[in-house]
Amino acid sequence: MEKTWNNKAWFMVLPVLLLVAFSAVIPLMTVVNYSVQDTFGNNVFFWNGSDWFTEILESERFWLSMVRNLIFSFIILAIEVPLGIFIALNMPKKGWGVPVCLVLMALPLLIPWNVVGTIWQVFGRIDIGLLGYTLSALGFDYNYVNDPTDAWVTVILMDVWHWTSLVVLLCYAGLVSIPDAYYQAAKIDGASRWAIFRYIQLPKMNRVLLIAVLLRFMDSFMIYTEPFVVTGGGPGNSTTFLSIDLVKIAIGQFDLGPAAAMSIIYFLIILLLSWVFYTVMTNVDAER
Amino acid sequence: MSGANERTTRQDRVNEAVSDELASTLSQDQIARLMRRRGEESKFWWLVPTIYIIFLMLPIYWLVNMSFKTNQEILGAFSLWPKNPTIANYMVIFTDPSWYKGYINSIIYVVMNMVISVSVALPAAYAFSRYRFLGDKHLFFWLLTNRMAPPAVFALPFFQLYSAFGLIDTHIAVALAHCLFNVPLAVWILEGFMSGVPKEIDETAYIDGYSFPRFFLKIFMPLIASGVGVACFFCFMFSWVELLIARTLTTTAAKPIAAIMTRTVSASGLDWGVLAAAGVLTILPGALVIWFVRNYIAKGFALGRV
Numbered sequence: 001m002e003k004t005w006n007n008k009a010w011f012m013v014l015p016v017l018l019l020v021a022f023s024a025v026i027p028l029m030t031v032v033n034y035s036v037q038d039t040f041g042n043n044v045f046f047w048n049g050s051d052w053f054t055e056i057l058e059s060e061r062f063w064l065s066m067v068r069n070l071i072f073s074f075i076i077l078a079i080e081v082p083l084g085i086f087i088a089l090n091m092p093k094k095g096w097g098v099p100v101c102l103v104l105m106a107l108p109l110l111i112p113w114n115v116v117g118t119i120w121q122v123f124g125r126i127d128i129g130l131l132g133y134t135l136s137a138l139g140f141d142y143n144y145v146n147d148p149t150d151a152w153v154t155v156i157l158m159d160v161w162h163w164t165s166l167v168v169l170l171c172y173a174g175l176v177s178i179p180d181a182y183y184q185a186a187k188i189d190g191a192s193r194w195a196i197f198r199y200i201q202l203p204k205m206n207r208v209l210l211i212a213v214l215l216r217f218m219d220s221f222m223i224y225t226e227p228f229v230v231t232g233g234g235p236g237n238s239t240t241f242l243s244i245d246l247v248k249i250a251i252g253q254f255d256l257g258p259a260a261a262m263s264i265i266y267f268l269i270i271l272l273l274s275w276v277f278y279t280v281m282t283n284v285d286a287e288r
Numbered sequence: 289m290s291g292a293n294e295r296t297t298r299q300d301r302v303n304e305a306v307s308d309e310l311a312s313t314l315s316q317d318q319i320a321r322l323m324r325r326r327g328e329e330s331k332f333w334w335l336v337p338t339i340y341i342i343f344l345m346l347p348i349y350w351l352v353n354m355s356f357k358t359n360q361e362i363l364g365a366f367s368l369w370p371k372n373p374t375i376a377n378y379m380v381i382f383t384d385p386s387w388y389k390g391y392i393n394s395i396i397y398v399v400m401n402m403v404i405s406v407s408v409a410l411p412a413a414y415a416f417s418r419y420r421f422l423g424d425k426h427l428f429f430w431l432l433t434n435r436m437a438p439p440a441v442f443a444l445p446f447f448q449l450y451s452a453f454g455l456i457d458t459h460i461a462v463a464l465a466h467c468l469f470n471v472p473l474a475v476w477i478l479e480g481f482m483s484g485v486p487k488e489i490d491e492t493a494y495i496d497g498y499s500f501p502r503f504f505l506k507i508f509m510p511l512i513a514s515g516v517g518v519a520c521f522f523c524f525m526f527s528w529v530e531l532l533i534a535r536t537l538t539t540t541a542a543k544p545i546a547a548i549m550t551r552t553v554s555a556s557g558l559d560w561g562v563l564a565a566a567g568v569l570t571i572l573p574g575a576l577v578i579w580f581v582r583n584y585i586a587k588g589f590a591l592g593r594v
Contacts, residue, residue: 003418003420004419004420005420005421007422009418009424010421012411012415013411013416013421015408016408016431016475017427019408019467019471020434023446023467024437026445026449027442027449031441031444086336091337092333099583101337101341102583103575104341105337105340105344107574108348109574110575111571111574112528112545113546114547115567115571118351118549119567122560122564123351127363128354128362130347131347161347218436222439222440224439224532225531242440243438243439246440247443247532251443251536256444266438267438270433270437273436274433274436275429277432278429278432282425
């Protein structure tokens with residue numbers, strides 16, 4: 001759409017600007033302050049330069065959380081995206097099944113995150129949970145409290161349960177926007193199921209898929225509540241992701257300096273990723 | 289056997305059809321029909337969504353199942369459904385103010401946040417969808433980064449900021465804090481929906497002598513009503529499911545139900561039945577509101593642009 005140049009539009013954006021500045025810029029400034037200062041208590045702070053940043057960047061703990069988080073993000077993307085596409089392709093196209101499927105599939109998205117954690121914590125317990133009890137009854141040595149592998153499996157399964165529907169909904173929205181004429185043309189050409197998917201459905205879904213991949217990556221990169229409730233970051237540190245580690249340092253140990261430095265590094269990574277997201281999105285829009 | 293009979297007759301019919309069609313010259317219409325028949329999807333398409341929905345419902349079923357059991361039954365015998373269904377767990381929640389107030393608190397700050405977010409996002413989204421202005425793209429990007437900001441980064445600074453204003457443990461504090469990610473989201477969704485309304489409508493209205501506020505309320509709002517509904521839904525959703533910030537900013541008077549759950553569990557020695565009942569009750573509001581936006585929910589997740 002052709003947009004007119006009008007700087008008065010700033011007045012319409014002003015409320016948003018003030019509100020977000022209050023809830024984002026001021027807190028961020030506090031974080032920046034803490035990241036370059038040290039204290040011995042009594043609210044007396046002194047300049048500390050970049051010491052906290054070097055401390056964090058040189059600590060093994062930070063990099064381990066980071067690597068764990070990246071591995072986690074890639075595993076859930078590798079499962080959720082193909083699974084989501086597959087389910088979306090098999091969704092009913094019309095009739096009473098559509099609203100039923102949409103509502104039931106969207107349900108996990110609206111459960112408070114710690115309740116999601118609680119549900120899976122209970123579901124996976126070997127004494128009272130359906131999943132844990134069944135697995136033990138079948139002879140598997142499954143215990144997410146003690147075994148790091150089982151803890152990972154549980155957390156990943158939980159995330160797949162929680163968020164695959166997001167990918168399904170997005171792909172479904174992309175699929176229903178394809179006009180019928182495309183399919184008719186494909187049938188006249190005698191296109192196979194795979195060819196229809198590869199040359200009609202996938203290209204039409206690329207935009208929503210992009211949103212799905214990036215949203216899922218960002219959200220899994222800052223996941224906190226669900227694994228915290230299920231495993232508490234354990235056993236040991238095996239499921240301690242970046243956000244869990246950060247909260248442990250900031251609120252658990254009250255090490256404000258390192259926590260603030262870590263927040264800033266964390267935030268810069270997110271900023272970089274958002275920028276990639278934004279650029280790719282606007283480029284896709286421009287191509288249309 | 290009727291099955292075998294049926295199969296032979298169907299086979300016959302197919303043979304007949306094929307020979308018929310080979311015999312006569314095929315019209316375009318017939319070709320299209322034949323193609324459609326061959327390209328039809330398998331009869332078992334419903335299997336995939338069904339299996340997926342069962343996978344989604346199992347953990348929820350287990351929670352519902354537990355909420356109707358007594359603690360003895362939960363910890364004692366393993367059973368797929370409650371042997372002696374009881375609503376005692378729900379009665380605990382509905383009669384104890386420290387429990388049901390949590391729901392009221394959650395609803396209050398969620399609704400406050402929804403109203404604030406959508407009402408400030410409306411003019412901003414209009415500006416982004418209709419005008420170009422100094423720094424518009426940077427501003428839009430900056431808003432996006434806030435949607436992507438990890439709540440863990442903000443938990444501590446929020447606590448200090450709202451302490452300084454004396455707002456700790458009030459509903460408005462949580463509502464304002466959740467604006468951090470809900471306002472950008474609302475702007476994005478509304479901008480997507482507004483861009484779908486042709487600009488000619490604005491121009492026609494101005495020519496007809498409508499003032500801007502009158503045009504916005506009388507003509508524009510009804511056109512993007514579904515967008516406003518979806519934006520409200522998403523604000524509701526993300527404020528309802530968030531816990532880290534809501535828990536940090538509240539102590540007792542405005543404590544959300546999700547936080548009360550975690551606290552009571554550790555205090556009362558794991559009262560599984562009540563915990564499950566509380567969990568079930570947190571799922572219900574979400575289930576109710578999804579129904580209203582079922583046709584638009586996918587479009588909303590695509591930030592209003594499909």
